[in-house]
Amino acid sequence: MKETRKSPARVTRFGQLEFQPRFAYPEMAEVVEVAGLADRSELSGGFARFKAADIPWQVRYDELILVISGTLAVETPDELLEAGPMDSIWLPAETPVRYISSEALVFYCLHPASWTKGLAA
Numbered sequence: 001m002k003e004t005r006k007s008p009a010r011v012t013r014f015g016q017l018e019f020q021p022r023f024a025y026p027e028m029a030e031v032v033e034v035a036g037l038a039d040r041s042e043l044s045g046g047f048a049r050f051k052a053a054d055i056p057w058q059v060r061y062d063e064l065i066l067v068i069s070g071t072l073a074v075e076t077p078d079e080l081l082e083a084g085p086m087d088s089i090w091l092p093a094e095t096p097v098r099y100i101s102s103e104a105l106v107f108y109c110l111h112p113a114s115w116t117k118g119l120a121a
Contacts, residue, residue: 007039019049028053029099036113044113050101057099061115063091063108070104 012034019030029050036044050072065072067083074081074089075098081089091097 004040006041007035014047017047019047022048023055023057025053025055027051028055042112042114043109044111045107045109048106048108050099050104050106052103053099053101055099057097059091059095059097060093061110061112062093063110065089065091066107068105068107071101072104072106073100074098075100 017032017034019032021027022029022031029048031046031048033044033046035041035046047068050070065074065083066088067085069085071082071084072089073083074091076091076095083089
């Protein structure tokens with residue numbers, strides 16, 4: 001029988017995280033997931049670091065971003081959303097965006113964590 005039970009509660013220590021390059025712009029963005037599909041959860045979350053970033057993307061999930069340090073701008077077809085420390089940005093699924101930042105550390109949550117299922121490889 002397939003295991004469907006979620007992972008137990010835990011603390012993740014920021015200083016022990018290992019960031020990995022993300023997107024087709026590895027010099028501009030690094031991420032580390034702290035919860036998600038590996039926990040058998042449809043909610044995913046983690047940290048992202050941006051540096052000299054200008055990254056086009058199509059958001060395929062609902063996303064909430066909390067800026068921890070620095071500044072992050074997200075350009076949508078309708079407006080430029082700018083956020084600094086302790087500000088948040090909400091992005092509904094299917095929004096075309098550009099993530100723009102000279103330098104920022106953010107925490108993100110997205111739903112569903114399984115958004116890549118069904119995408120062509």
